[in-house]
Amino acid sequence: MPFSVFIAFKYLLDEKRQTLFIMSACAIGVAVMVFLYGLISGLQRSLVDRTLGSQAHIILNANKEKPRPLAEADTDTAVMARVERGFDRPQMITDWPRRIEAVASSSGIVAAAPRLTGAALLRRGDVTRPVGVSGIEPESFTTIIPLAKSIVAGRYDLVGDEIFVGKDLADDLGVTVGDRVALQTRGGAVNFLISGVFDLGNRSVNENQVFVSLRQAQALLDAPGDINQIDTRVDEIFGAEKIARRLEKESGIETISWMEQNSQLLIALRSQSSSSYLIQFFVMVAVALGIASVLVVSVVQKRAEIGIMRAFGTKRSVVTRIFLIQGAVVGLLGSTVGCVFGTWLAMFFRNSAKNPDGTPRFPISYELSEYVVFILIATLVGIIAAALPARQAARIDPAQVVH
């Protein structure tokens, strides 16, 4: 064992109460960090999951083609132009099977599915509701949005004239699986049989969306063989915006990511994260000050001892190390205890906030790598906190303190 480590441990063990005191400070600080981190990230994960439960990560939408000026400005030419939005002529994605294949094999994309969207009136008896109609292929669609898992009544199948309606719409109209409803467009009304009722966890979707087979939608919306939207799923959700911009360039179709659609949510998440980081930062500053002040006192108390060690051939650098090691050990052990304590707190909190069905209101879970990061941070904080006392100790002049 190096001499510096030997002395550092002797000091920590000799002043048990003091050591316990600063280790507890460190443990409490780290527990707060772990708890806060778990809480915030759990909360955010559940918010994002809920948002993405009824939304594709990236949508390529032919309808939303951006109006473009006829001439583009370049370095030599300035263009004064008023860009006129064209009238809302529904646009279609041509040659879509090939395009879907291209999108699906694009990097970062794990799945892509066709969709034809349009508007219609849903009629049941003499009650009508305006709804968004989506024509989908059930197998490919559920790889983008977990619709199959969201069926609360009936089955996940769209054969012939079958239709899925949302839970809230079904309640509103008093219909259920096996009932018939009609979808009315300019071209006329078509009857559908409800084969499934879904709950995508989003009231507006549950109220306003209906799903039919792609073929039925094409007939209903007078777009035989066409789709106007490609829905995709990405492997890393927070990379969606970047991928969307790339896809747009590649495909020439207006592309929108969930991040763009939920920019308010993202701003909220981001500011929540930064305020939690700020709190964690100041907690660790307080911990560092605590460790530093105890070690400063310890250095003052040990002036003569340090002088003696110096007189008997201990180098300044070794004296520095003796105190840095103490800081590191306090940080390491304190944070390990803090991780356990913080996790326990978080689990206690999670178990006390439950949904009516008994599941936790938000998921809190930790990865081993997150603990490693916390422990590394705390150890570093311990070392930084010890830097000043260590410097002070190394400066001690044996001739001044030993008599």
Add this chain to the structure above:
Amino acid sequence: MSAILDLQGVTKTYGTRIKTQVLHGIDLTVSRGDFLAITGQSGSGKTTLLNIMGLLDRPTTGNLLVNGTDTAGMDDEAITALRGRTLGFVFQFHHLLPALTILENVMMPMMADKGRETPGMRDAATELLKRVGLGERLKYKPDEVSGGQRQRAAIARALAMRPAVILADEPTGNLDTNSSAEVFTLLREINKADGTAFCIVTHDAAIAKTCDRIVSITDGRLI
């Protein structure tokens, strides 16, 4: 016989604003086997001189040669290593590290020198403690033994690196007459057996008389 320590015209001035010159042109050599008493009134500069001889402090002007090599150009690290290997210290107060056992205290200079405990250190330290009559107290903490025993442990620690010179600043100043005499006898034995040189600051004229050489310091000058 070549000098281990050779002070040539050493002066020491303390302070930057108010300057106090404490030592005025000290010439002194310490050779192997010397047993030297340094006496003088309080405030005459004995401790200051011993600190300079012990490489704990640097002279303001003048030179200190250790085994013939001038120390003026050495950096702190070189001085520290040289001090650790050449010199041993006994102070009025024992200054044993309270967190360490008596044995570990004696091993401390060895570990500081090598950077870690190496085989043989423990045995060597045990030998030294047996020699000063503390063979039965190895695992005790300093505050678990008597004042005389503590000072003997401090002497064992001073011997740890087999130094050529041991500098002792009033080593018996805190001890009663009996312990005091014991400690002095011990120093004398070591001197005779190993040829270790001793420079002992003392107020006790009787003790000083038993030394081979006495230098007296008055107002920073040797007489």
